[in-house]
Amino acid sequence: MANQISVAIPYLGYSRQDRKIKPRDPVSTRYLAQIFEAAKVNCVISMDVHNLAAFQNAFRCATEHLEARSVFMDYLLSNLNFDGEITIVSPDAGGMKRVEEFCDALSQRISEPIQPAFMEKIRKDEKLSRSTLIGDVSNRTAIILDDMITTGSTLDRTVNACHQHGAKRIFAMATHGLFLESANSLLENPFLEKIITTNSLPPPQFDPKLLSQKLVQLDISPLFAKAIQRLHPLKGGQTG
DSSP, X not given: XXXXXXXXXXXXXXXXXXXXXXXXXXXXXXXXXXXXXXXXXXXXXXXXXXXXXXXXXXXXSEEEEEOOHHHHHHHHHHHOOOXXXXXXXXXXGGGHHHHHHHHHHHHHHHTSOOEEEEEEEEEETTEEEXXXXXXXXXXXXXXXXXXXXXXXXXXXXXHHHHHHTTOSEEEEEEEEEOOOGGGHHHHXXXXXXXEEEETTXXXXXXXXXXXXXXXXXXXXXXXXXXXXXXXXXXXXXXXX
16 A cells, blocks of 8 residues: 555646635535545645635645746746837736736846736626726837636637737747647647746647747756655665
8 A cells, every 4th residue: 555645737627616615616625625525645746726725625635736937037038039118917916916926026036126017807797898908008018927828718808808908929828738629729829929838738639830830849847857856766866
């Protein structure tokens, strides 16, 4: 029998449903936690979950939350030549904390101020009626930051808004690229230079030429390997 069981889940499915919005809604995050608890799991390791507080509160076992921020920053600084000012854009107000933390971390790396911005969404009868970009992207490089891409519709609107407000270059970054079928139109958006995700999920089954031109997947396995080594150090001081 194993002394300890840890589960590494780069993308924690069902985690978006973390509270009841309507009567009789399922709280899938808690149900998922109960499955792991029934299997006697001691620790769950995941990355950039949709709601960190809900993730930590749902599980009675230990949780380890990893962030892809350093991987994204390493790629940006190594591969992109930022000629001019930068704005990090959240596709909604709920992602502003993530954007502000990224701005602070990137500012320290490049010793230059980074501005945040976000899309304010106005809903009517549970439907999006309009949205407004709050922040300055004019003549700047706009980097849209989110935790995941599903249909791509929210990100697509944000790309178009940045273009309309005068952004000279536009990139998108999201840890988890689900890329449901309709997300193909996002890759075709001419104003978007690159979509940068991690390999927490397999690449989408879209046009290979389009994928090679627009999509970049960054490897997060070293982050998980380091977390596992810290949780389960090898005997004799070996590190791998």
